Amino acid sequence: MPAAIVAEQLSKTFRVKVRGAGLRAALGALVHPRYRDVHAVREASFAIEPGEIVGFLGPNGAGKTTILKMLSGLLYPSGGRVRVAGFEPWTGGAAFKRRITLVLGNRQQLIWDLPPEETFRLNRAIYDVPEPEYPERLAELVGLLDLAPLLDKPVRQLSLGERMKCELCAALLHRPSILFLDEPTLGLDVSAQDAIRRFILEYRERYGATILLTSHYMQDMTTLASRVLMINRGRLLYDGALDALVARTVRTRRLELVLGPGVSAESLAAFGTLRSYRPPHAILEVPREEAAASSARLLASLPVADLSIADPPIDEVIRHAFAEGAEPEEDGG
C-alpha cells in the first residue's frame, strides 16, 4: 500500500519586513523597506503510512503548524514535493479536500452565534454527505463524543473542551481518511484532554485513518503517537518511536526508592547521583546500562522497602533532546 503522506525536501520561507523601534525607523522603513527571510521549514523529508498516528514535537515557532498547513494545502511550499492521499495538496481541489480534515485548536469553524448542529448541517451540505447516511454518522459522533446535551446550545455558551469536541464532530462528518490536528487539546482540563485522546484512538480504530497531530502536551504524544517527528527551527531532528528517542537521548535511568529507617543521603550518593531526598522517598540517577546492577547492590546493602526503575519525565527528555539538537539561529538577510 502506498504511503498516505510523502514529503520530500519540503521547505517554506517567509519574507518578513524588518523595522526598528521609534519614529525615525518607521519613517526610514517607508523610504528603504528592509526584508529578511525566515526559514520556517527547511528540507523536511518523511513518509507516513496509512493508519499511523504521528506526532509533531517542537517548541513554539519550530515549524510544526507550517508543515501541517502545507500538507493540508493552505500554504504553498517554497521548495520540495508533497503527496497526500495521492494528491498534491494545493492543486488537489475538492477531491483532495474531501479526503482530509484540518482541526486548528485556536481557530475554529463552529458558527459562534448558533448551536453546533447548524455547523454540522452546513458541513453536510458542503461535503455532500448523503442524506440517508447523515443521521447515522451524526449519531455515531454524538455518541462517541458525548455531545447530546450540547447540540442545542449556542457555541458561544460552550466551554473550551465542549467546543473542541463539537469541532471534531464538524470536522469528521465527511469521514476523512487523513486528519491534521493542530493542538487538539490546547487549554483543556485533564478529563477533557483524556476524552479527546480516547476519541482520536477510537476514530483511528474504526476507520483506519492516518493522523498527524501537534501538541505541547507530552501526554498526547505518549498516549496517541506511535511515532514522533521532532522539529526545531524548521529542521527535522528526529523521526521514529518515542521510546527510541528516550533511549537515544537519555543516558541515565531513575531509581525511585522508598527507604527503610536510618538511610542517609551520603550512603545513597555512593550508588549514583542523588536527585531528591525526602525520607522515606528518594530518587537516584544512575547510568542507563548500570541500572539493574545498581539496583541489586542497593537492595543488598541498604534497607529499602521499595524500588522502581523509570525513565526521567518525558518533558525533561524532550527538553534535553532539543538542547542537543539545537543549532544557532540562521536567518537570511
Add this chain to the structure above:
Amino acid sequence: MSAAAWARRYGALMRNAWMVDLQYRAAILLWVLWGLAEPAIALGIWWTIAGPAEVGGYDQAAFARYFFGVMLVNQLTIAWDSWYLDRWIRAGELNFRLARPLHPAHEAVADNIAYKVRTGSLMLVVWLFVALAWPAARLPFDPAHWALGAVAVLLAAAMRFCISFTTGLLAFWTTRATAIMELHSGISLFLAGRIAPLALLPPPVGALAGILWFRSTLAFPVDLLTGSVSGTGPLLRGFAGQIVWLALWILACRLVWRRGIVRYGAVGG
C-alpha cells in the same frame, strides 16, 4: 457536482446567514435606518435647493423618484465583503475555509444573496409605503423597463461584489485593505450618484464617472428605473459599460486571488 448539490450548499449557507442575522436584530434595524438616512438627507438638501423650480432638469418630484431609487438599488447592490475578507485573512479565519471543498467566494456570494433578500425586502416594504403615501416617489410603471432595471441591478450587484471581494483580497499584501475600500466608497458617494444625480456634477466629473465603473454600479440602474434613461442607444451603452466593467473586475478578482493565495501566510493557527 449536481445542480441539486449546489442548491443544497447555497441553501445551507443562506439559512445560516439568516439565523445569525436573527441574533443581531437591533444591528439590522440600525443598518436599515442608515440605508434610509443617507438618500433621505440628500433628498432633503436637493428638495430645498430646487424649491418650485428645476435644477439640471430635476424638479422636486424627480429628485424624490431618484433618491428613493438610490435607496432601493443601493441596498440591493451594496457589498461588505472587503471587511469580511480582511478579517478572514488577517485573523486566520480563512484557514478552515480553504480546507473545505468549497471556494470561500461561494460563502461570500451566499451571504450577499441572504443580506440582499433580507435588507432589500425591508427597503422594498418601506419604499412601497412611501410610494403609496407620496405619489411623487412612485417609479413609472413599465414592465419591460422594470425587467431591464432588474438585469441592471443584478449586474451592478455582481460588480460591487467583485470590487469589494477584490479589495478585501488586498489584505494578502497590506494591513489596510479596508481603508482602500473606504476610499472607494468615498469616491463613489459622488461618482456613483449617491449624493447627487450624475447630470448635476460638473461635466468632466460626470464624464469620468461614465468612463470608469462608478455609474454602472448605481446611477445607471437608478436612471433606468426612474425613466431617465430610455432609447436603444443609451440603454445599450449603459449595459455595455456594465458588462465590460464586470468582466474586468472578475478578471481582476481571479488574478488577485491566484497571486494572493500563493503569498498567503495562513497566520494564527
